[in-house]
Amino acid sequence: MSKRLKNNITSGYMEAANRLNSRKARRKIIAYVESYDDIFFWRTVLGRFENETRFFEVMLPSKGTLKRGKKSVLMNIIADGAGRDMIACVDADYDYMLQGLTETSRTILNNPYVFHTYVYAIENYQCFAKSLHSVCVMVTLNDHSIFDFEEYLRLYSEACFPLFIWSVWAYRTGNYPKFSLSDFCRIIDPGAFSVDNPMASINHLRHKVGRKINYLQQHYPKAKESYLKLKRELLSLGLTPSTTYLYIQGHHIFDTVVVPIMSKVCSRLRQEREHEIYVTSAHRTQMRNEMSCYENSIEDIRSMLKKNTGYMNCPCFQRLQEDVAHFLNAAETPSTVCEDASAED
DSSP states (O other): OOOOHHHTTHHHHHHHHHHHHHHSEEEEEEOOSSSSSHHHHHHHHGGGGGOOSSSEEEEEETTTOOOOOOHHHHHHHHHTTOOTTTEEEETTTTTTTTTTTTHHHHHHHOOOOOOEOSSSOOOHTTOGGGGGGHHHHHHHHHOOOOOHHHHHHHHHHHHHHHHHHHHHHHTTTTTTTHHHHHHHHHHHHOOOSSSSHHHHHHHHHHHHHHHHHHHHHHOOTTTTHHHHHHHHHHHHTTOOOOGGGTTSSSHHIIIIIHHHHHHHHHHHHHHHHHHHHHHHHHHHHHHHHHHHHHHHHOHHHHHHEEEEEEEETTTHHHHHHHHHHHHHHTTSSSHHHHHHHHHHO
16 A cells, blocks of 8 residues: 555545455454554454454554644544444543533544544543452552552542532633642642551541632632533442542542552562561572562563453443444444434434
């Protein structure tokens, strides 16, 4: 294929190319994603749907440039006319919570060829609470459970929940200049964390959140009814007080909450394993060899989190896979998808 054609791939072109292939050839479906980091995640989403009749190629919508990001993906999809052989796969961000109040939100909710994460971003899946102990094992090769990630992130989520509603409220009502996403993330930074006393950071967080809520209630005294209405709506979308961390900005959860905690937990686990080697070694040479072997086997926390696939049982992930399955079933009868798209337009 010429460089010019590569830079102008459209859904129609892909459908024509697939028709020209022999009947035994598998149909190729292009899936555009936002960044390099997204390729592996969306491969885990789409890979299970490959069979003897179809396969996916997950790629960036480069168009001969290095432009990346959600807007680039959606603009390419709209410009090229997405279809049964070309889809877009993006982070939900706040667009899922905005429920069609912006053009981007309407696109990810209504376009049958656009799939979104439901949670804020792929980083939230990578930090899925039930999977974090396994990530610690991957990093340290020590299966001793010394910290309850699920309980901590439950408490963290419940502390953030009322202020998260205010954050979405601010974006829905146009008040985000007064209470931006960066403001929200700054307040919900848990701060100093101790493996031995994790509640100190939770109590500190609760204090900061309570103070900001008091401020917002004073400055928006008429917002109570709309706040409670929004709260009920977000709960109906799948948000729960104990899983709020899944809907908070992904980079914040990854970089500010989970990685600092895991760093301290994994450090403790490595020290534990190293002490075990020290006390069980028969002589100094054996200790050095065993320690060298262990140090060469441990992994980097960030790398292991990015490779984490322990989110498969997350209800949001399962909902995403149901969307893909529905699309593929409908695509077996192309007119069905076209009619759905026309109805939504």
